[in-house]
Amino acid sequence: MRNEYKLGLLLAALAGGSVLPLVAAAHPPHARVQDEVYRGREQGRFMPLRAIENRIVPRMRGFDYxxxxxxxxAARYRLKFMRGEQVVWIDVDARTGEIVARSGF
Incomplete structure (x- = not known):
């Protein structure tokens, strides 16, 4: 009986191992966010993050970015800043670079 139990476990492990690659193949990986942003920038839908940071970070004197x-x-970047224990978020439209919301002030 003990050998039959081991054989059953071995067969179950082998069967599970052959099913997992099939499940993975049935669900292709999602596009990475970076890839979507890159495509959005290339198509002119998003401003480069560096340009947005160059607009916003200098306005936040005294805060660490x-x-x-x-x-x-939502096509928004949320930039996070901190001064002491105060945390501030600035939401920026990724298409225009305009500030659309602020929190933590």
Whole structure:
């Protein structure tokens, strides 16, 4: 009985191993956000992040710039700043570079 149990486990492992590649092949990987942003920039839909940062970061004197996040669906960058314990987010339209929201002030 013990050998039959081991054989069953081995067969289950082999069967599972052969099914996983099929499942992975059935669901192609999603496009990376960076790829979508690149295509958006190339098509003129998004401003380069560097240009947006060059507009916004100098306005935030006294704050440390921690970096961006992208909400691709809304076409917005959220730039994060910090001064002491105060955290501030500046939401910027990725198409125009205009500030659309601020929080944390």
């Amino acid at each position: 921690l970096g961006p996040e992208l909400n691709f669906a």
